[in-house]
Every structure is written in structure tokens, then in C-alpha cells.
Amino acid sequence: MSASDTGPPRDDLAVDARGLVKHFATRKQVTKAVDGVDLQIPTGSVFGLLGPNGAGKTTVVRMLATLLRPDAGTARVLGHDVVGEADAVRSAVGLTGQYASVDEDLTGTENLLMLARLYGFTGTAARRRVEGLLDAFSLSDAGPRQVKTYSGGMRRRIDLAASLVLAPRVLFLDEPTTGLDPRSRNQVWDIVRVLVADGATVLLTTQYLEEADQLADRIAVIDHGKVIAQGTSTELKRSVGQGAVTMRLADAGQRSAAASVVEKVLGTEPTLATDPYALSARVPDDGADAVAQLLPALGDAGIAVPEFTLGQPSLDEVFLTITGKPLPADDEAEPADAQEVSR
Known part of the structure; x- marks a missing residue:
């Protein structure tokens, strides 16, 4: 029995997704990017969504963050329906995508101040919030510099800081360490641990088994839009x-x-x-x-x-065991010319 058949929403879950489906259309074909995904993420935990490029990870996150409307299935974040109560969901979540979303021509401080004022902080409160975030992310010295001068690790940290201006209760991190050197990756991991210790719930998408192993309480392996395995890191590794x-x-x-x-x-x-x-x-x-x-x-x-x-075991061995084939090097699930299918 799938999670979509197991009854009413649960109060102990920060994220409760059941039977999520999403299609995209290109000039050539209609692709089912997400095919019946069920996810139940307890409050105050880190949940890893593990899979290759094109598996559907980003599409799942975008539906949960209300950026895409599901074609089928339901999802609730902190008890709010992502379609019918989208504004309530947006007010409680933060999202850090695969690429920096801050303005590179502004300084780190200017980026965070702009967001703080947009979110309704007054001048003094906004500056106090920004100074606290820059300090927490070890960016106080870099705050007056334009973001275009930052290293890759610093850009990821300022991007994370931007997603935390409102201290969201649920944070979606979409491949937050892709392309980072080991030192910068470890810094991001430390930040995630602090957030969860403070009560946040984190959904982390990644291609790296090591990353999920370090951070996630539970992991779902997704391939071609389907969850093909789920469990703790130990359980997944034991399977191979x-x-x-x-x-x-x-x-x-x-x-x-x-x-x-x-x-x-x-x-x-x-x-x-x-x-x-x-x-x-x-x-x-x-x-x-x-x-x-x-x-x-x-x-x-x-x-x-x-x-x-x-x-x-590496992600290759996990995938080889679960799917019977090596980890595929797919293209992204949402091609450049892809459009949502109206339903």
C-alpha cells in the first residue's frame, strides 16, 4: 500500500507528499518527470533525496515549494496544502536552488538588507538580522564586497543566508554543495547541522551518497521520477x-x-x-x-x-544493486524548452 492510501495527514510530519506526478512537454514529447512520489518527512529532521541528474529531485522540490503545480497527488507542508494554501507554505519555507539566486553586482550585505526590507523588517531590525546572518556564515569581512568577487563556497553561504532571512521552519536545499571544494562542502554541512539543532526541518537533494550519509536521518533514492528505495543510510548501504x-x-x-x-x-x-x-x-x-x-x-x-x-559503497554500487544498472548520466528532467502540461 502506498503512502497516498494511508489515510489523513499526520500532525508529526513537516512534509507529507502522496502520489505526486508532474509532466513536462517539449517540442518532441511529453515526459513524466515525477511519477507517483510519496514522501513523509518528520518535523525537525534532515531528509535526503538521492539520485542522478534528471531523476526528478528538483521537480519534487519545486512542487513542494509551490513553484510548480502538481498534475496529480497531494502535498502538505507544515499542514498547509501546496496548491490550496500556497501563500501559507511560502511564508514558512526557504529554498536554496542549485545556482546562486543573489544579485552578483550587489554586496553581500546589500543583498541581505534588500531581502530583509522586502520581508518587512524595519531599518534597525533589518541591519541587526543581516549582521547576525553574516556572522553566522563567516561572511562578516566579505559583507561589503560585491558577490561577484566571492569564491564558490562563499556564494553558496550567502545564498543559504538569503534563504534564512525569515528563519524558515522548513528549508529545501537543492544540491547545495555541487561544484564546491571539500572545505566549502564541510562548511555547508556544518550550517545544516546547526539549522536542524535549532528546530528546522531540511529536505536535501543530492547526487552524493556521502553527503546524504553525513546529514540525513532518512534517505529516499529516486530514479526516473520514482522513489525506488527508502531507509536510513545504514539500511541502504546494507542492501549493497x-x-x-x-x-x-x-x-x-x-x-x-x-x-x-x-x-x-x-x-x-x-x-x-x-x-x-x-x-x-x-x-x-x-x-x-x-x-x-x-x-x-x-x-x-x-x-x-x-x-x-x-x-x-558508492552511489554507483547502490544504484547498481537497486536498479540493476550503473548510475545513469541523464540530462536534466526539465529541458530548456520544456513547458508544464495543462491538465
Whole structure:
């Protein structure tokens, strides 16, 4: 039984989406970008929506944030219907998209002051709120500078600060760390943890299992507009075995031979990375002994492996197990010429 059949809305949920559907039309075809998505997100938690480009993550977020109208299904945010009570939803949520939404020609301070005044803060209260946000995001020194001079990490932080001017109770973060260096990514993660500690609910979309693993209480894996798996990080990783082996070969020409050896020893199909020298494979639950035999087997086959690691499963291994195919590199679900389908 799907969530859409489980009865009335629940008071303990910040987000309650049932059977969401969204179509887009291009000159060539009509695409179902979201196909019956159910999400139940408890208040005060971080929920990760994990999937590749084009899976439908952004479309789900835009429907929940009232930027798109669902073609079917229902969604309530903090008890308010996203269609019938859109204004109430907008007054309680914040949204940070994949790209900076601030004006790059203004300074960081000017951007936040403008938003604060638009939201109804008086002059003194607006400046006090802006100063507090700049300090919280370690941007006080950068506040007087134009945003166009900011680094990628600083732009993401000012964008997050802009979405928090009204201290929303629910925050939608759409791939907030894409393109950031590890240090900037960690800074964004720290900010998310502080927000949740202060009582906010966060829906985080990401392509990175590590990010969802670090932040999310629960994770839904979405592919081609459908939720194909859902659970805690531990539950999802357990579904693909004890871990994953990743190796880099001395000779790219031996990768097919190495893949055959890996599949024979581990009993799982390897994932071939974009790097022609690299491949990886998940380790089954009973595969500890097989891992110990893998390097000797590769050596017996005359395959040199200068780099070999055993670690947690990657998103590729999760997707390979759940869908039977490697993580696809789809285009975005909403092409440039896509339009909503009137229904």
C-alpha cells in the first residue's frame, strides 16, 4: 500500500507528499518527470533525496515549494496544502536552488538588507538580522564586497543566508554543495547541522551518497521520477553488502580482463568508472574471504594493480544493486524548452 492510501495527514510530519506526478512537454514529447512520489518527512529532521541528474529531485522540490503545480497527488507542508494554501507554505519555507539566486553586482550585505526590507523588517531590525546572518556564515569581512568577487563556497553561504532571512521552519536545499571544494562542502554541512539543532526541518537533494550519509536521518533514492528505495543510510548501504572495492590498474587495456576476475572472485558485476584505468565492485555480505583472494587472483592473471582500496559503497554500487544498472548520466528532467502540461 502506498503512502497516498494511508489515510489523513499526520500532525508529526513537516512534509507529507502522496502520489505526486508532474509532466513536462517539449517540442518532441511529453515526459513524466515525477511519477507517483510519496514522501513523509518528520518535523525537525534532515531528509535526503538521492539520485542522478534528471531523476526528478528538483521537480519534487519545486512542487513542494509551490513553484510548480502538481498534475496529480497531494502535498502538505507544515499542514498547509501546496496548491490550496500556497501563500501559507511560502511564508514558512526557504529554498536554496542549485545556482546562486543573489544579485552578483550587489554586496553581500546589500543583498541581505534588500531581502530583509522586502520581508518587512524595519531599518534597525533589518541591519541587526543581516549582521547576525553574516556572522553566522563567516561572511562578516566579505559583507561589503560585491558577490561577484566571492569564491564558490562563499556564494553558496550567502545564498543559504538569503534563504534564512525569515528563519524558515522548513528549508529545501537543492544540491547545495555541487561544484564546491571539500572545505566549502564541510562548511555547508556544518550550517545544516546547526539549522536542524535549532528546530528546522531540511529536505536535501543530492547526487552524493556521502553527503546524504553525513546529514540525513532518512534517505529516499529516486530514479526516473520514482522513489525506488527508502531507509536510513545504514539500511541502504546494507542492501549493497559490506562495502566496495575500488582499484586503479597500471594498464587500461587490462580493464576488461580485470573486470572478469573481479566478477568471478566476488560474484558481483563491476562498475566501470569514466577513468579507463579504474573500476569498482560491491562486496557481498559474506565476501570478506573473497576480498582477501582478489589481489592474488589479479596477480595470477598478470594484472598489475598499483591502487586498491576497500571502503563504503558508492552511489554507483547502490544504484547498481537497486536498479540493476550503473548510475545513469541523464540530462536534466526539465529541458530548456520544456513547458508544464495543462491538465
